[in-house]
Amino acid sequence: MSGVQVPQTPVLEVEDLRVRFQRRGEPATLAVDGVSFAVAPGETVGLVGESGCGKSVTSLATMGLLPKRGVQVSGSVRLDGQELLGAGDRTLRRLRGKDMAMVFQDPLSSLNPTVTIGVQVTEVLAAHRGMKGDAARTEAVDLLDRVGIPDPRRRLGEYPHQLSGGMRQRALIAMALACSPRLLIADEPTTALDVTIQAQILELLRDLVQGSGTALVMITHDLGVVAGLCDRVHVMYAGRIIETAERRDLFARPRHPYTGGLLHSVPRLDSGRGTPLTPIRGSARDTIPWAQGCAFAPRCDVAEDDCLVEVSGSEVELVPDGGTRELRCRHPLTPATQTAGAPS
Amino acid sequence: MSAPTAAPAAAPGGRRREKIDELAARAGALSAGAGGESLFRSAVRRLRRDPVAIIGAVIVVVFLVVAILAPFLAPRDPYAQTLLSEVRQGSIPGAREGFPLGVDQLGRDVLSRLIVGSRQSLVIGVVSTVLGAAVGMVLGILAGGLGGRVDTIVMRFVDILLSIPGLLMAISVSVLLGANQLSLMIAIAVTQVPVFARLLRGSMLVQRDSDYALAARALGVKRRKIVLGHVLPNSLSPVIVQATLSLATAIIEAAALSFLGLGDPDISRPEWGAMLASAQSVLSVRPELAVYPALCIIVVALGFTLLGESLREALDPKFRR
Numbered sequence: 147m148s149g150v151q152v153p154q155t156p157v158l159e160v161e162d163l164r165v166r167f168q169r170r171g172e173p174a175t176l177a178v179d180g181v182s183f184a185v186a187p188g189e190t191v192g193l194v195g196e197s198g199c200g201k202s203v204t205s206l207a208t209m210g211l212l213p214k215r216g217v218q219v220s221g222s223v224r225l226d227g228q229e230l231l232g233a234g235d236r237t238l239r240r241l242r243g244k245d246m247a248m249v250f251q252d253p254l255s256s257l258n259p260t261v262t263i264g265v266q267v268t269e270v271l272a273a274h275r276g277m278k279g280d281a282a283r284t285e286a287v288d289l290l291d292r293v294g295i296p297d298p299r300r301r302l303g304e305y306p307h308q309l310s311g312g313m314r315q316r317a318l319i320a321m322a323l324a325c326s327p328r329l330l331i332a333d334e335p336t337t338a339l340d341v342t343i344q345a346q347i348l349e350l351l352r353d354l355v356q357g358s359g360t361a362l363v364m365i366t367h368d369l370g371v372v373a374g375l376c377d378r379v380h381v382m383y384a385g386r387i388i389e390t391a392e393r394r395d396l397f398a399r400p401r402h403p404y405t406g407g408l409l410h411s412v413p414r415l416d417s418g419r420g421t422p423l424t425p426i427r428g429s430a431r432d433t434i435p436w437a438q439g440c441a442f443a444p445r446c447d448v449a450e451d452d453c454l455v456e457v458s459g460s461e462v463e464l465v466p467d468g469g470t471r472e473l474r475c476r477h478p479l480t481p482a483t484q485t486a487g488a489p490s
Numbered sequence: 491m492s493a494p495t496a497a498p499a500a501a502p503g504g505r506r507r508e509k510i511d512e513l514a515a516r517a518g519a520l521s522a523g524a525g526g527e528s529l530f531r532s533a534v535r536r537l538r539r540d541p542v543a544i545i546g547a548v549i550v551v552v553f554l555v556v557a558i559l560a561p562f563l564a565p566r567d568p569y570a571q572t573l574l575s576e577v578r579q580g581s582i583p584g585a586r587e588g589f590p591l592g593v594d595q596l597g598r599d600v601l602s603r604l605i606v607g608s609r610q611s612l613v614i615g616v617v618s619t620v621l622g623a624a625v626g627m628v629l630g631i632l633a634g635g636l637g638g639r640v641d642t643i644v645m646r647f648v649d650i651l652l653s654i655p656g657l658l659m660a661i662s663v664s665v666l667l668g669a670n671q672l673s674l675m676i677a678i679a680v681t682q683v684p685v686f687a688r689l690l691r692g693s694m695l696v697q698r699d700s701d702y703a704l705a706a707r708a709l710g711v712k713r714r715k716i717v718l719g720h721v722l723p724n725s726l727s728p729v730i731v732q733a734t735l736s737l738a739t740a741i742i743e744a745a746a747l748s749f750l751g752l753g754d755p756d757i758s759r760p761e762w763g764a765m766l767a768s769a770q771s772v773l774s775v776r777p778e779l780a781v782y783p784a785l786c787i788i789v790v791a792l793g794f795t796l797l798g799e800s801l802r803e804a805l806d807p808k809f810r811r
């Protein structure tokens with residue numbers, strides 16, 4: 147999986163994406179602040195970061211699903227070369243569900259409680275493939291079967307509350323993949339599920355995507371998900387990408403102190419019994435604007451004066467870091483600090 | 491709450507508006523917490539354990555049965571002036587064998603008139619509520635489904651209607667259309683329209699922001715389909731509650747309007763409000779003649795109110811167990 151070194155023509159190219167929320171009477175928030183990444187066919191890219199770092203907003207902006215009022219989006223989002231930012235509502239609607247699809251975090255609330263699974267699945271088939279009646283039902287049964295829902299014919303007549311959490315997420319995945327989209331964005335698709343179910347859903351996503359050449363963007367705060375699924379990983383912090391690496395590189399040699407902290411704050415099978423878990427201190431709210439310096443500085447154990455713009459005279463930029471990596475840090479971790487556990 | 495209000499609230503219409511919006515927002519949380527049991531089933535389960543709901547339901551059912559079967563239940567002809575010969579200046583025959591509640595000043599059996607009169611209340615209540623709810627819901631769907639400019643215009647109109655006290659509006663409309671049964675129902679319906687419009691619109695705005703609406707949009711489902719097929723059905727429970735409560739208001743308003751002589755021009759037809767009005771002139775002789783129809787109106791209105799309020803509680807996720 148990580149053998150994909152030379153990117154093919156990307157399915158999705160996001161360039162310098164910025165999303166600003168402006169509510170009347172409130173200061174503007176720059177939820178996404180110059181994010182760029184690309185996803186090749188069949189590739190799985192992870193967007194990782196703590197709550198509030200802008201992962202969901204990035205994915206909603208990509209899909210054109212952000213509200214129009216009070217939101218400014220700039221930059222470029224291209225799907226197979228077609229620019230999506232500024233595209234008309236009708237164009238976007240036709241692309242959504244057909245060429246790009248999304249799976250959300252909470253499968254229960256993502257399904258309409260008052261409508262049967264069957265109606266919700268066939269609705270997608272009607273919207274994009276013009277299928278109706280028996281043909282649509284047969285295809286719906288086939289789709290549910292493909293995502294591993296037992297007795298799919300009966301399930302079509304059931305309501306969301308009659309299905310288990312895992313089954314609901316499978317049904318939503320079936321709907322998202324009903325038209326074999328070029329791009330699938332999964333926004334924390336396992337967070338609301340039991341641990342045992344999580345693994346099954348991830349496995350299902352991997353199988354479905356691998357077989358079809360669909361580009362998958364996997365949004366998560368769980369490095370376990372990344373480890374099992376992603377080819378390449380972008381770590382986000384406060385609306386910006388702070389480190390990009392192939393999955394193996396990232397786990398073996400985290401360079402950004404925040405990435406290092408993330409790795410040390412989750413239990414890992416290979417981390418030896420005695421290694422203590424050390425959460426990153428502070429919270430995502432302890433941040434400074436990027437214009438004043440590294441946003442992670444208030445929580446960073448290896449911060450120096452030159453991490454502030456005041457001292458160095460320039461913002462901390464995302465720069466190439468050898469091979470396929472990129473890094474936004476003035477004092478990256480070294481092999482010594484990478485293996486010595488949490489930076490202290 | 492996500493519903494942006496069109497204009498700053500002004501009392502008393504403003505307070506009514508806020509109340510409606512609050513109800514809409516609360517009902518919006520319905521589908522979110524729906525857990526393992528269907529909303530409908532758990533609501534029924536709780537209703538059956540709620541004594542208030544049971545009292546309300548019993549009153550409503552008795553009223554419905556009486557109104558529907560009135561011609562068979564009424565012991566006498568409500569129009570027949572059987573005891574007219576015994577009515578004197580300053581004396582009206584009271585209860586006696588065959589006339590358990592006595593007769594009115596024209597010698598007609600009061601019990602039979604009350605029983606047959608319930609039909610008028612039911613017909614007027616149901617027709618005007620259905621009419622008001624239908625028009626109100628169309629406005630609500632337009633505002634909540636299309637949003638933007640349509641929303642602003644419709645809601646301005648609705649807010650103006652809402653700022654006029656209900657009875658005053660009903661009287662004006664009724665005077666405008668002439669005193670007859672149809673105009674009475676239209677007048678009452680007009681007072682119901684803004685409540686239903688605002689309630690449905692608020693409830694739809696909440697549902698439009700829901701996860702399942704977002705998920706449907708992410709799948710490229712057409713907006714019309716999302717609004718009518720997903721958002722609307724999930725926005726209806728506060729409307730159902732309101733319809734129950736509106737029946738109570740409609741019955742009271744119907745009685746009030748016919749009391750004021752704005753109802754059916756045929757005054758011999760039994761109707762609770764008209765009976766109340768005609769009892770006025772003989773109040774010193776037989777006050778019971780006013781008490782009976784007044785009690786009927788109060789009890790029936792109470793029944794619908796109790797049922798409506800407990801329905802609201804049963805459907806409110808905050809009270810879910």
Ligand SMILES: Nc1ncnc2c1ncn2[C@@H]1O[C@H](COP(=O)(O)OP(=O)(O)OP(=O)(O)O)[C@@H](O)[C@H]1O
Nearest residue numbers: 167175177195196197198199200201202203204367
């Ligand atoms: N509708 C909105 N209006 C204003 N600000 C918003 C809105 N939606 C998101 N934000 C802001 O954008 C930032 C990023 O939010 P986002 O939902 O993308 O975070 P996330 O990385 O997906 O977090 P989580 O793991 O909790 O899902 C947050 O700080 C939030 O305050």
Ligand code: SF4
Nearest residue numbers: 440443446453475476
């Ligand atoms: S730039 Fe400075 S503050 Fe930011 S992560 Fe690197 S060392 Fe820490």
Ligand SMILES: [Mg+2]
Nearest residue numbers: 201202203333
């Ligand atoms: Mg999110």
